[in-house]
Amino acid sequence: QQQVKQSPQSLIVxxxxxxxxxxxxxxxxxxxxxxxxxxxxxxxxxxxxxRPDVSEKKEGRFTISFNKSAKQFSLHIMDSQxxxxxxxxxxxxxxxxxxxxxxxxxxxxxIP
Amino acid sequence: xxxxxxxxxRVICKSGTSVKIECRSLDFQATTMFWYRQFPKQSLxxxxxxxxxxxxxxxxxxxxxxxLINHASxxxxxxxxxxxxxxxxxxxxxxxxxxxxxxxxxxxxxxxxVT
Numbered sequence: 001q002q003q004v005k006q007s008p009q010s011l012i013v014x015x016x017x018x019x020x021x022x023x024x025x026x027x028x029x030x031x032x033x034x035x036x037x038x039x040x041x042x043x044x045x046x047x048x049x050x051r052p053d054v055s056e057k058k059e060g061r062f063t064i065s066f067n068k069s070a071k072q073f074s075l076h077i078m079d080s081q082x083x084x085x086x087x088x089x090x091x092x093x094x095x096x097x098x099x100x101x102x103x104x105x106x107x108x109x110x111i112p
Numbered sequence: 113x114x115x116x117x118x119x120x121x122r123v124i125c126k127s128g129t130s131v132k133i134e135c136r137s138l139d140f141q142a143t144t145m146f147w148y149r150q151f152p153k154q155s156l157x158x159x160x161x162x163x164x165x166x167x168x169x170x171x172x173x174x175x176x177x178x179x180l181i182n183h184a185s186x187x188x189x190x191x192x193x194x195x196x197x198x199x200x201x202x203x204x205x206x207x208x209x210x211x212x213x214x215x216x217x218x219x220x221x222x223x224x225x226v227t
Contacts, residue, residue, distance in 0.1 A: 032214045043116075043205050043218035044156070051214075089155060093214070099146060100207075100216055102155045 004092050006103025013110055019077040021106045023090035026071065030092040034100070035064065035075045038087045047088075048075070080110045114139040116208050118219035125196055125226055132192045133222045135206030141186035142208035146216070147179075150203040162189045196226045 005024045013019045034049035050057045050064040057064045063076040090103040115138040148156040161169040168181035180192040205221040
């Protein structure tokens with residue numbers, strides 16, 4: 001019930017391409033869905049987040065698509081760059097000051 | 113985003129000793145802080161929720177007597193790993209949430225190695 005399933009585990013995308021990472025959840029009480037980017041040896045950095053009242057949110061090259069009925073959300077990275085190579089985690093929580101449930105992570109590699 | 117600091121960034125200690133890790137929120141007061149542990153190539157695992165002025169709430173399977181958490185002020189939480197063993201070697205990361213917000217900001221992490 002508390003799980004967030006993330007796929008793929010790893011992803012290789014050519015420079016300039018679109019990177020797509022997917023997450024699915026079961027707990028319908030989740031109402032906050034952030035994505036984090038983590039470089040080796042560093043803490044996760046908040047990339048973008050969405051609430052269920054909208055179906056899409058875009059910030060620069062990063063877009064979250066949210067499908068409430070399917071209980072799925074995804075991260076799209078447009079014009080992927082080598083500097084985007086990192087591990088990406090989706091997460092979900094049930095409200096302010098509540099703990100996050102993390103997905104298993106996706107290791108993204110952007111090749112020239 | 114908010115600035116969260118952790119100290120030390122790396123620590124090596126001998127088996128059986130205790131290690132204290134500090135987490136500071138530099139931009140805002142945080143009534144709630146979280147402590148995570150992350151093993152290589154794995155996701156973040158929540159250890160406990162730290163609330164200012166009250167006892168921490170530990171996740172199932174986390175030994176509260178081994179991982180002591182103190183949230184003495186609205187900007188500082190500490191995690192003490194007592195009687196550390198090699199299996200406690202991991203990357204420990206804290207996070208904070210502003211009192212009125214949803215967004216959770218993470219510290220840079222502390223690499224603990226127990227020899």
